Amino acid sequence: MYNDRAQIDMYLDWDLLPARIILDEIGTVAWQSRLETDVLSLKDNIKNIDHNLTFKNIVRLDKQLSTVWSARELTLLNGEPSNLSPETGYWLVSINEQFANIIYDFKIVIDDTLGKIDKEIQNWVEALTHHGMYQDVVRKYRDLLQKWHNKELSFTDALILRTKIDPDIRLLESRAIENKLTHEDLRLIRPYSTQSQQYFNEIIGTFDNKPTSIERVRKLEANMFKQYWFSLTEALRLIGDALNSLGRSYKKILDDILLSNRLKILNDQTKPDFCIDSPLGSYIQVYYDGSFSTLNRLAHEVGHAIHQSIHRQSTIHYIPLTDIQSETWAMSFENFFLLWLGNTVPLMRPSIENFIKVQEIEMNYRHRMLHDFELTVCTSGLSNPRDITSLWVNINRKFYGMNVLFDKNFETAWMEIHHLVSAPFYLSTYAFAKEQANSTHFIDLINENIKKDENYDGF
Ligand SMILES: [Zn+2]
The missing domain is CATH 1.20.1050 (Glutathione S-transferase Yfyf (Class Pi); Chain A, domain 2)
Incomplete structure (x- = not known):
């Protein structure tokens, strides 16, 4: 592109x-x-x-x-x-x-x-x-993952087997407790179709109001913020400046990563982005091509590095952050960064606003839909790929509405959602975290954490 x-x-x-x-x-x-x-x-x-x-x-x-x-x-x-x-x-x-x-x-x-x-x-x-x-159930999922990695099981077989090893979906219960949510919070599929259909109809409406292929919809979305391009030097300077506006110590976290070479930039989109927390520091791997969305992906991973660094230095570092907490930090930093960028370069504001809209549908509503799919597969005991495909099409229809057309490839796109086997029940994490990130200011997250440390009475 x-x-x-x-x-x-x-x-x-x-x-x-x-x-x-x-x-x-x-x-x-x-x-x-x-x-x-x-x-x-x-x-x-x-x-x-x-x-x-x-x-x-x-x-x-x-x-x-x-x-x-x-x-x-x-x-x-x-x-x-x-x-x-x-x-x-x-x-x-x-x-x-x-x-x-x-x-x-x-x-x-x-x-x-x-x-x-x-x-x-x-x-x-x-x-x-x-x-x-929950160690026993976690072990069962780990064995399944191992078999899939070793190619002893195809993705489809692994997914079908998944529904059998944990019929009472205890893993979901475990994730709920870990994230301090009620079991119902995670079992409940929160509504998504009204918001998402309205959004897609709007996009198609600005074009010609005729049913449009999903591919074209994605292109229309990307066009809304295509005119900006950032060299990597520029991207790192912008993120560094945004951090500096919070305080010099936050910019120093990024500077240290750069100085000790803990940032890897990929030009291969098929590898995952991540930020590994280790006592040696945070190690980031991220795809970057100069586009607005990869600038945001870089900011997301830097957001992880910030909370990891704060957590490592805090007195509660031995209790791991939950998935939702950690994604909330990263997404909250994205929000902070985009707001800062819009204030610093007002010309970019319309593009930023469009980008935020796309992100909201993608991270929050689309992940609710994916959670709906995952939960339905697991609770309805589907054991035939054809049934899974028709469930996939029906649920996506609810998400995209009647005006977005699916092609043949899209019908089996569920086979590419590796999270369904590699990180069971993780997809809802993004939706929960996005919502929390939108209602929490990044500065408040930092302050809350520091307060926790001050209350600590020590050994
Ligand atoms: Zn993340």
Whole structure:
């Protein structure tokens, strides 16, 4: 689409030297015996009366182990073969199991005295308890995913099998608890068709009011903000300036990512965008082609890096942020950035307003529709690809209305929604997060987090 100006001024790549150094180090006897000593001493002192000290040691060890795991994950994501020897890999799994048992023992030790211990430890125990309750169902989904990855199952078979391994949709219940929503919140499909049909009819109306192919509708949408193009240098400067308007420390988070080469720019649209949180810092991978929507995608990932950095430095870093919380931060930063851009370059405001409209339908309403599809597939026990296709067409008809025409390819487009197998019940996360992001100002999110830290009474 942007071929005529598809040259951005640079491509960036990760520097994974810190991760490689860590992986080399854990292969050494000295490093391994030091960690073993720490784990042993923690185990021996688990009944120690000073729970705060034990907890502090658990958190410290957890950080060390997660540094190793994230170093491994990053090199694997970078397409490098694992440079761990089989012996080191085996040792790592075994030390991890020992550590998991220690956490479990500590939980038992403090369960009886929960009322008397620090609130922070209580929150941690709560998160752990929930995690333990759904471990069996999580394992079933993980096995399924593994089989699909190993090509032992086709996507369609994996999706159909999915409906069988969790007939009571307990995973959805787990996601609800994790995100502090009620089960009904997630089971309930919130209405989408009135808003989405109105939007698509408007787009078609501005054209010629005749039924139009879905492809053409997408082109019309993109045309609304096509006239702007940003080199990567310019995009990073704009995002940096927006962060600077919040405070120098926020711009510094982006500067640090650039200085230590933790941003990878892709020119291949088929790979996913993400921002990996690791004790080594946030690592961003994002597709960029200079278009308005990829500028926004870059801002989204930087938004993740901001909350990850704040979270890492906060006292509650050992309780992971939920999916909805983390997407809310990223989308709220997108909103903040677009508002800032519109105020800084008033000429761009009409394009920005159009873009916001498209995003709202895409992230909020389309994801409600996708959740509707996912939930219906799982609860109606469909076991025939033809039935799934007709469900897909019917639900999309509700979303797009009668004036958007589907072609043959579109009818089987559900086979490309990898989330249905790789991240079950995740699709609704975007809709929930988009709504929360729209009603929360980015600055309030930051302030809320800082307040939480101030209330903390410490170890
Ligand atoms: Zn995200």
